[in-house]
Amino acid sequence: QQQVKQSPQSLIVQKGGISIINCAYENTAFDYFPWYQQFPGKGPALLIAIRPDVSEKKEGRFTISFNKSAKQFSLHIMDSQPGDSATYFCAASPPNAGGTSYGKLTFGQGTILTVHP
């Protein structure tokens, strides 16, 4: 019940295209849904995050779509650029009861995105 399932495992898009990565979760207690971006040799870095009280959040070229009833959320990268080539992880965490719960992230398996010039 703690799993977060992510797809696809890898994705290749052309420069200027739209990259879409999907995640599904099982635990309805999850309350915070971030996306992390990881470049080779680096730690994950927060890209964008959403809470279940909204269905969409946009920051620049990055958009999270959230479907609470389906327990799914997705990342859309518009106008994908070669510099976006990285591994993307969706994640989820329970409510911030006790102070550190937001940091107890359950990660998806990751999607390796390659954007060709």
Add this chain to the structure above:
Amino acid sequence: EPEVTQTPSHQVTQMGQEVILRCVPISNHLYFYWYRQILGQKVEFLVSFYNNEISEKSEIFDDQFSVERPDGSNFTLKIRSTKLEDSAMYFCASSEARPHTGELFFGEGSRLTVL
């Protein structure tokens, strides 16, 4: 820009040896975490730490693991007797206390290879 720093970047050890991985969290952060990533697999939560004690730990974090904040800046992960399956990238992370926005700042990781 403040960052989480980890040392060593890579450590090779023999099975059964003790290993200490070190982290310097961002200075005004009060919540600290360790995660690990086995090669090709997802990032997994190990432990969270606040106010000098463990807040939560996963089933991975058994008696072989311990964490400590020995001074005002370092946060360490000790593996008492390493096993082959402990080979992984270990990430330290920290986050702000007030408000807890949910954003974790990760270090670049310490790669542990157990032979």
